[in-house]
Amino acid sequence: MATILVTGSSDGIGRHTAEVLAADGHQVTLHARSERRAEDARRAVPQARGVIVGDLASLAQTRELAAQAVGAGPFDVVIHNAGVGGGQAAPAVTEDGLERIFQVNTLAPYLLTALMPSPGRLIYLTSGLEADGRARLDDPQWRGRPWDGMQAYSDSKLYDVMLAFAVARLRPGTLSNAVDPGWIRTRLGGPDATDDLPEGADTQVWLATSDEPAAVVTGHYFKRRASLRANPQAYDESLQEQLLALCADLTGVKLPA
Structure with a gap:
């Protein structure tokens, strides 16, 4: 059985992913952004071995979350599920500016x-909207162009694929992949979404636990267990390096190879 961390697992796709993994006997650690949501997660997945807490909209709390994860680990698998949607009429600025x-x-x-030991498998959730993403690494904060919330979301999901591919390239001992879960009926996806939670969680569970040849690959973009072609920008190693350099500059932490 594997030890697995699922970020953003107090509701939605993350919680269902954690429920399935825990029901299958894996040792699952949950994540929530607040103590109140951590209680929700504990009630929803009582088989989980613990919950770590931290708001990803804060660099300080994300660093503390990494420290909690190190203490709760080591992990065989980390599923980066947490995320926020787009569509806002104006940009929201965090405490970090x-x-x-x-x-x-x-x-x-x-x-x-960057701050956690590299697990055997890393899974980054993206979205089909990554296809519309544009790698505007010269202005990721939208300070020099008119705001477009859905474009900002699409860009962030492209960056997630780029990050997964960069980690796959730099860490050959880790299976690092990106997953489009589909348009799932959740609080984030909304009531008009086309697919249900089991479909949204299935590929992550498979990649996290399966030893099938199709699952033990790295540097792939998956949807419904099928390896697909991602946005062409995601494969550009120079853009990947620019993204890593930008993230290192903003956080003060370089990604160890």
Whole structure:
């Protein structure tokens, strides 16, 4: 059985992923952004071995979360599930002075990856909207261009794929992949979404636990257990390096190879 951390597992896809993994006998550690949501997570997944708490919209709390994860580990698998949606009429700025979508969806998983020991398997949740993403690494905070919330979200999901591919390249001992869970009926996905929670969690569970040849690969973009072609920008190693350098500059932490 594997030891597995699932970020953003107090509700939605993350919670269902954790429920399935725990029911299968794996040792699952949950994550919530607050103590109140941590209680929700504990009640929802009572088989979990623990919950770590930290708001990914705060660099200080993300660093503390990484420290908690180190104490709760080591982990065989880390599933970077946590994220926020787009569509806001105006950008939200965090306590660190950073645009919130970029910080939560991209910078936080980068920082956790950089500060935690590398597990055997890393899974970064993205979205089909990564196909519409544009790698505007010269202005990731939207300070020099008109705000577009959905574009900011799409960009952040492209960056997640770039991060997964960069880690796969730099850490050959780790299976690092990105997953599009589909448009799932959750609080984030909304009531008009086309798919249910089991479909949204299935590929992550499979990648986290299966020894099938199709699951023990690295540097792939998956949907419904199928390896697909991602946004062409995601494969550009120079753009990957620019993203890593940007994240290192913003956090003060370089990703160890």
